[in-house]
Amino acid sequence: MAVVTEQQGLRxxxxxxxxxxxxxxxxxxxxxxxxxxxxxxxxxxxxxxxxGQVKPWPPEGFELEAVPLPLILTIILVTxxxxxxxxxxxxxxxNRTGMNRALAVTLLLGAIFLAGQLYDYANLPFxxxxxxxxxxxxxxxxxxxAHVFGGAIGLAVVLSRGASGQFSAQHHTAVExxxxxxxxxxxxxxxxxxxxxLLPLLK
Amino acid sequence: xxxxxxxxxxxxxxxWVYEWLTTTDHKKIGIMYVTTAYIFMLLGGLLAxxxxxxxxxxxxxxxxxLIPAALYNQLFTMHGTTMIFFFVMPMLAGFANYIVPLxxxxxxxxxxxxxxLSFWIIPFSGILLFSGxxxxxxxxxxxxxxxxxxxxxxxxGVGQDLWILGLLLNGMSSILGAxxxxxxxxxxxxxxxxxxRLPIFVWTVLVTQVLLVFAVPVxxxxxxxxxxxxxxxxxxxxxxxxxxxxxxxxxxxFFGHPEVYILILPAFGVISEVIPVFSGKxxxxxxxxxxxxxxxxxxxxxxxxxxxxxxxxxxxxxFSATTFLISVPTxxxxxxxxxxxxxxxxxxxxxxxxxxxxxxxxxxxxxxxxFSASTxxxxxxxxxxxxxxxxxxxxxxGSAMAIMAATYYWFPKMSGRxxxxxxxxxxxxxxxxxxQLTFFPMHLLGLAGMPRRIAEYAPTAWQPLxxxxxxxxxxxxxxxxxxxxxIFTTLRHPADQPxxxxxxxxxxxxxTSPPPPNNFEHLPEVHSERPLFDLKYGPHGGAPVAAxxxxxxxxxA
Numbered sequence: 061m062a063v064v065t066e067q068q069g070l071r072x073x074x075x076x077x078x079x080x081x082x083x084x085x086x087x088x089x090x091x092x093x094x095x096x097x098x099x100x101x102x103x104x105x106x107x108x109x110x111x112g113q114v115k116p117w118p119p120e121g122f123e124l125e126a127v128p129l130p131l132i133l134t135i136i137l138v139t140x141x142x143x144x145x146x147x148x149x150x151x152x153x154x155n156r157t158g159m160n161r162a163l164a165v166t167l168l169l170g171a172i173f174l175a176g177q178l179y180d181y182a183n184l185p186f187x188x189x190x191x192x193x194x195x196x197x198x199x200x201x202x203x204x205x206a207h208v209f210g211g212a213i214g215l216a217v218v219l220s221r222g223a224s225g226q227f228s229a230q231h232h233t234a235v236e237x238x239x240x241x242x243x244x245x246x247x248x249x250x251x252x253x254x255x256x257x258l259l260p261l262l263k
Numbered sequence: 264x265x266x267x268x269x270x271x272x273x274x275x276x277x278x279w280v281y282e283w284l285t286t287t288d289h290k291k292i293g294i295m296y297v298t299t300a301y302i303f304m305l306l307g308g309l310l311a312x313x314x315x316x317x318x319x320x321x322x323x324x325x326x327x328x329l330i331p332a333a334l335y336n337q338l339f340t341m342h343g344t345t346m347i348f349f350f351v352m353p354m355l356a357g358f359a360n361y362i363v364p365l366x367x368x369x370x371x372x373x374x375x376x377x378x379x380l381s382f383w384i385i386p387f388s389g390i391l392l393f394s395g396x397x398x399x400x401x402x403x404x405x406x407x408x409x410x411x412x413x414x415x416x417x418x419x420g421v422g423q424d425l426w427i428l429g430l431l432l433n434g435m436s437s438i439l440g441a442x443x444x445x446x447x448x449x450x451x452x453x454x455x456x457x458x459x460r461l462p463i464f465v466w467t468v469l470v471t472q473v474l475l476v477f478a479v480p481v482x483x484x485x486x487x488x489x490x491x492x493x494x495x496x497x498x499x500x501x502x503x504x505x506x507x508x509x510x511x512x513x514x515x516x517f518f519g520h521p522e523v524y525i526l527i528l529p530a531f532g533v534i535s536e537v538i539p540v541f542s543g544k545x546x547x548x549x550x551x552x553x554x555x556x557x558x559x560x561x562x563x564x565x566x567x568x569x570x571x572x573x574x575x576x577x578x579x580x581x582f583s584a585t586t587f588l589i590s591v592p593t594x595x596x597x598x599x600x601x602x603x604x605x606x607x608x609x610x611x612x613x614x615x616x617x618x619x620x621x622x623x624x625x626x627x628x629x630x631x632x633x634f635s636a637s638t639x640x641x642x643x644x645x646x647x648x649x650x651x652x653x654x655x656x657x658x659x660x661g662s663a664m665a666i667m668a669a670t671y672y673w674f675p676k677m678s679g680r681x682x683x684x685x686x687x688x689x690x691x692x693x694x695x696x697x698x699q700l701t702f703f704p705m706h707l708l709g710l711a712g713m714p715r716r717i718a719e720y721a722p723t724a725w726q727p728l729x730x731x732x733x734x735x736x737x738x739x740x741x742x743x744x745x746x747x748x749x750i751f752t753t754l755r756h757p758a759d760q761p762x763x764x765x766x767x768x769x770x771x772x773x774x775t776s777p778p779p780p781n782n783f784e785h786l787p788e789v790h791s792e793r794p795l796f797d798l799k800y801g802p803h804g805g806a807p808v809a810a811x812x813x814x815x816x817x818x819x820a
């Protein structure tokens with residue numbers, strides 16, 4: 061969590077000398093992520109509803125190959141979570157250059173993930189309109205991809221702000237917020253990968 | 264005569280239109296929320312009058328109906344959607360916006376610009392929904408939009424898509440607003456204002472925002488799936504395409520039942536502010552009330568399938584038990600309110616009248632709910648007018664009556680002017696009698712087996728009951744006339760109200776009416792959930808303390 065300790069009281073009062081601290085914005089981001097979790101929970105609930113009803117599951121002709129592309133993309137996205145964490149740790153220590161480099165790598169990895177997912181989409185033998193499995197697959201991965209794209213926009217914003225030297229060890233709320241969000245989209249993908257690619261292998 | 268152009272004075276002010284369009288002040292945003300919500304209430308009310316006018320006459324031998332069935336479907340769909348998403352929700356968000364920062368002694372919301380965004384989404388998403396009427400027909404699958412009726416095959420018009428998009432936007436506004444209020448309550452409280460000293464209204468708002476954060480995104484996921492079904496060949500909810508119609512009901516009601524508490528909890532908060540002030544006593548059982556509110560919030564996520572008993576595929580015993588269970592904390596609140604009034608110095612000004620009207624109507628609505636919670640009874644009355652009666656007793660008799668109480672109670676704070684008491688009393692009695700006339704006969708219609716959402720019925724014993732309900736609906740409509748006239752004339756008076764015209768207990772009354780841009784020049788010391796009460800009567804409700812206490816407490820701020 062953020063490093064700024066808040067002076068108790070006086071917050072928000074017009075004559076207060078205490079700046080609105082890092083924690084306020086980050087609490088907002090955490091609550092936003094909580095609501096996003098519930099959005100994906102709705103989609104996962106739909107998936108497991110059908111997985112329990114339809115035999116066999118996945119339906120014939122809809123078996124997915126986890127290797128090689130989805131696995132590679134998973135490794136790329138998980139790696140980007142580590143580089144994001146590294147970027148955040150660098151700016152907490154006041155290392156702007158280190159942060160900028162790590163942010164650039166994270167953004168690049170995110171872009172590769174999105175490009176790889178589009179490539180995967182183009183080569184799948186089914187579409188969103190080919191029955192319930194297609195609808196579920198494209199809706200879940202599509203909304204996840206949209207969230208990765210949103211996170212990438214956030215990354216681009218903090219990278220450009222970082223490049224112009226706007227962050228320091230004390231002032232980098234935006235970096236902290238984007239770093240929470242990026243971890244969130246990464247964790248959602250891990251659940252998606254496990255649900256869509258690994259669980260069917262158990263049978 | 265020669266004139267000289269003088270340089271503009273330093274205090275250059277922009278036009279008031281620009282000021283309101285670009286404001287991030289929580290008070291201006293709150294007033295815009297409330298005003299917008301009242302406009303949508305009038306629109307939703309007109310739709311209701313259309314429904315009631317159609318039901319005045321039973322279907323004649325020729326089969327002619329006053330309003331064609333297709334239009335009738337649009338009327339009740341848009342009536343329900345408007346009243347829930349564009350009247351009660353923005354109205355309560357508006358009062359929360361205006362009152363919560365004042366009650367916790369803050370200068371504004373935590374994220375003022377996001378606050379403005381949350382508000383401005385509301386009128387635009389509402390216009391999106393209503394534009395369906397001009398584009399070949401508004402949504403007509405009911406406010407619940409059950410699948411597969413809401414699928415493209417059976418509801419091909421663009422109205423249903425506009426409904427989905429409008430509600431997605433509306434939900435975004437709710438989520439952003441909820442995050443904003445939560446962070447505000449957690450982070451911006453005045454010195455000394457601990458969580459267990461928050462006014463009850465703030466507590467009910469807090470629990471409501473938690474429900475919003477966790478429930479609204481689930482509806483959004485369902486809306487997204489429905490939109491994909493309708494537009495991109497998805498097959499989530501259409502059994503003919505391999506989908507599951509009951510899944511929509513699960514997703515919808517997983518949102519929809521917490522939504523019921525989203526609509527009523529802040530109303531409970533309003534009532535818990537009004538009744539103590541007009542009984543001359545603090546609220547009875549402050550902590551029990553908070554506990555009951557939290558219990559409702561948690562249990563509210565475990566009752567959704569009681570809307571789905573008739574599907575035959577839900578675990579009846581569990582959802583029936585949780586539904587009975589959730590009536591316990593609600594009963595606790597009823598007890599809190601009645602015990603607060605007991606031996607109080609009751610002062611039946613207009614806000615108190617509406618609060619007592621709330622108690623009576625909400626009690627009836629709550630008892631109705633207990634019948635529906637019992638599964639054998641529910642199988643008989645599900646989807647009949649009994650349900651229409653129940654939901655209107657809790658949402659109109661409950662939420663809307665509380666909104667009226669809030670309007671009369673906080674109007675002096677928001678405008679600096681006191682609404683006319685006599686017009687207020689006329690408004691209350693017309694509305695209260697109208698509400699009983701409209702919704703009580705619906706119990707009997709439901710027991711007689713009249714299904715909801717039908718445009719036509721054979722000339723039977725149903726007709727006189729329907730006619731009573733229609734008379735009631737027009738009485739409610741008539742009650743809005745003295746109300747609007749009251750607001751119109753009152754706003755033409757000068758703002759002359761003191762800080763605390765009601766002799767109230769909470770912090771919003773410690774500042775001027777209306778408050779200055781930053782809300783407070785001085786904050787009183789806070790030692791309880793009723794700082795002004797302490798200031799007047801001492802912490803134990805004894806004799807008024809010397810006025811010097813007020814002066815010395817100013818130093819804290």
